[in-house]
Amino acid sequence: MTKPSVPLGLVFSRSGPYAMMAGEMEKSALMAVDEVNASAEFDFRFVPHLRDPGGVVAAYHNACDELIREAQVEHIVGCYTSASRKQVIPIVERTERLLWHPARYEGFESSDNVIYVGAAPNHTVVPLARHMIDQIADDVFCTGSNYVWTWETNRVLRDIVGSAGGRILAERLLELGETSVDHIVNEIIDRKPAAVFNTLVGESSYAFMRALHAASLRAGLSIPMLSCSLCEPELKLIGPAASVGCITSSAYFESIASAENRAFVARWKARHGTDSNPSVDGQSTYVCVMLLARAIRRAGATDVAAVRRAAANHRYDSPQGPVWVEPTNNHCFLTPRLARSVSGSQFRIFWEADAPERPDPYLSHLDLASFAKPDINTDTAAKRANHLRVVK
Amino acid sequence: MTRPSPFTVRGRRALMIMKDEREIAIVRRQLDRLGMSVAETDPAQLQLPPDGFDVIVLDADAIPIKSDGAMSCKINVPIIALIGTETPSRLKWLLDLHPASFLVKPLRSAGLYTALVVAFDCAQRRIEEAAHLEKLEDRIRSRRIVVAAVLQLIRAHALSEEDAFTLIRQTAMRYRTTIEQLSAEIVAVGGMPNRSSRTA
Numbered sequence: 001m002t003k004p005s006v007p008l009g010l011v012f013s014r015s016g017p018y019a020m021m022a023g024e025m026e027k028s029a030l031m032a033v034d035e036v037n038a039s040a041e042f043d044f045r046f047v048p049h050l051r052d053p054g055g056v057v058a059a060y061h062n063a064c065d066e067l068i069r070e071a072q073v074e075h076i077v078g079c080y081t082s083a084s085r086k087q088v089i090p091i092v093e094r095t096e097r098l099l100w101h102p103a104r105y106e107g108f109e110s111s112d113n114v115i116y117v118g119a120a121p122n123h124t125v126v127p128l129a130r131h132m133i134d135q136i137a138d139d140v141f142c143t144g145s146n147y148v149w150t151w152e153t154n155r156v157l158r159d160i161v162g163s164a165g166g167r168i169l170a171e172r173l174l175e176l177g178e179t180s181v182d183h184i185v186n187e188i189i190d191r192k193p194a195a196v197f198n199t200l201v202g203e204s205s206y207a208f209m210r211a212l213h214a215a216s217l218r219a220g221l222s223i224p225m226l227s228c229s230l231c232e233p234e235l236k237l238i239g240p241a242a243s244v245g246c247i248t249s250s251a252y253f254e255s256i257a258s259a260e261n262r263a264f265v266a267r268w269k270a271r272h273g274t275d276s277n278p279s280v281d282g283q284s285t286y287v288c289v290m291l292l293a294r295a296i297r298r299a300g301a302t303d304v305a306a307v308r309r310a311a312a313n314h315r316y317d318s319p320q321g322p323v324w325v326e327p328t329n330n331h332c333f334l335t336p337r338l339a340r341s342v343s344g345s346q347f348r349i350f351w352e353a354d355a356p357e358r359p360d361p362y363l364s365h366l367d368l369a370s371f372a373k374p375d376i377n378t379d380t381a382a383k384r385a386n387h388l389r390v391v392k
Numbered sequence: 393m394t395r396p397s398p399f400t401v402r403g404r405r406a407l408m409i410m411k412d413e414r415e416i417a418i419v420r421r422q423l424d425r426l427g428m429s430v431a432e433t434d435p436a437q438l439q440l441p442p443d444g445f446d447v448i449v450l451d452a453d454a455i456p457i458k459s460d461g462a463m464s465c466k467i468n469v470p471i472i473a474l475i476g477t478e479t480p481s482r483l484k485w486l487l488d489l490h491p492a493s494f495l496v497k498p499l500r501s502a503g504l505y506t507a508l509v510v511a512f513d514c515a516q517r518r519i520e521e522a523a524h525l526e527k528l529e530d531r532i533r534s535r536r537i538v539v540a541a542v543l544q545l546i547r548a549h550a551l552s553e554e555d556a557f558t559l560i561r562q563t564a565m566r567y568r569t570t571i572e573q574l575s576a577e578i579v580a581v582g583g584m585p586n587r588s589s590r591t592a
Binding site: 058061082083086089090106107108109146147148151152154155171173 | 412413414453456457458476477478479480481482484497498
């Protein structure tokens with residue numbers, strides 16, 4: 001007997017400026033759809049309706065409008081950039097549909113009609129900044145793509161670094177897609193900062209990492225680099241030498257050792273080839289579809305109100321570990337992790353949170369005072385005073 | 393001077409610095425309904441300073457934060473900011489532009505009239521406050537002159553400080569001039585100026 005079907009909208013820009021990431025996400029969504037459809041655990045099947053807005057922000061509105069009116073979808077998985085998500089939100093809010101959003105983003109948003117499955121800023125930039133201050137340096141050179149992710153990530157970093165008594169040495173931005181990076185690389189080699197915080201995206205980032213690697217070799221320098229967005233397929237694109245050594249914050253790495261993830265990676269490779277790697281955004285898209293499927297099963301219905309209620313606090317042991325939706329802000333509990341990129345286009349995880357962390361999209365619970373370092377001067381003064389007393 | 397009513401928007405000129413076609417259509421339709429004249433410019437091709445407008449409707453998301461161009465919008469024309477992204481980095485950028493009012497996206501026909509009224513009222517208040525401030529600053533600047541005039545009268549007529557000041561104040565009232573102006577004349581001529589018959 002065939003299972004009843006549930007139409008599912010998938011909106012990913014397989015063409016256009018971020019086609020690579022969006023392609024990874026669509027592949028992952030379809031993999032999850034096939035698994036749900038083949039599984040006896042779900043008494044329904046998803047019928048995916050694919051739309052490709054080509055990376056054109058204005059096209060997202062029509063793509064979703066069409067999905068809702070013509071394909072009668074109640075749930076849409078998709079969007080990679082914040083600009084595209086903000087196009088979709090008015091439609092899903094007006095028509096009471098649900099957008100399942102896989103990508104990490106800069107926060108400061110919370111729509112009742114979006115389930116934010118990607119990491120919130122407290123999952124990404126905050127642990128990375130803490131690690132930097134504790135282990136690497138207080139002063140940092142920032143470079144990034146000139147858009148909202150960089151602006152906001154650097155703003156948070158500036159607050160945190162400032163609280164620790166450090167400084168943002170420079171903030172050098174490139175237009176999206178720009179690959180002329182020499183002036184930034186030269187400045188870094190000249191100034192020799194203790195750390196470089198890289199929020200460049202796509203080709204800009206790959207060009208920058210290759211150029212900085214080459215220039216550092218020539219100058220005999222080794223400057224730690226930090227990123228909140230680098231993933232395995234990108235390491236491969238950057239190349240074996242230049243991609244190594246980047247300290248990266250993410251909720252997912254292919255190297256997570258859990259049974260769920262090992263099985264997921266095995267299924268991924270069986271489906272996409274042994275030299276293909278899942279990425280954080282791809283895995284998150286897979287989690288979106290699975291969270292939706294499990295919520296539909298739990299609700300026994302597909303309508304948005306019932307699904308949203310069923311998804312709330314419903315734990316899913318995903319490849320990235322336990323994930324569940326926090327109903328007060330529709331973002332997800334996730335486990336932040338830090339890793340270092342190593343050869344073979346992989347990451348070696350060196351830190352992860354003890355438990356999934358509550359999503360804090362407005363960083364309302366960020367305690368800047370906790371980053372303040374004990375006043376070294378006072379300590380030294382105290383020691384000196386003790387010393388003087390001893391002499392006396 | 394009659395204060396222009398912020399509720400009267402007909403005939404006022406708006407400049408839309410916006411990118412999104414659907415949003416432009418919504419704002420244009422509503423401004424047309426209100427009887428305002430409307431011009432439009434692409435944020436990327438912004439010619440600054442925009443001249444001859446009573447209000448600017450600015451899509452905050454259409455201009456990169458790290459660009460110099462935006463700050464030249466910092467002119468005396470009230471700005472209505474259209475806000476999509478509520479990140480502090482974007483809001484800080486916006487605060488630097490001193491918006492007179494704002495609208496949160498997605499835009500609807502409702503809300504724009506309120507934003508206009510608040511913007512016009514805010515602009516009017518700013519003008520009045522600036523004038524008031526200038527007046528106060530003038531008075532602070534001339535305080536030295538008033539003190540000098542009071543001292544002059546104390547010495548010349550053996551008055552108490554209070555009586556000297558009262559005399560200046562009453563004389564200024566009688567001749568419909570300001571205390572500061574009369575004080576300047578006292579200092580200049582070395583006593584109460586001649587136009588007063590009752591003083592030396």
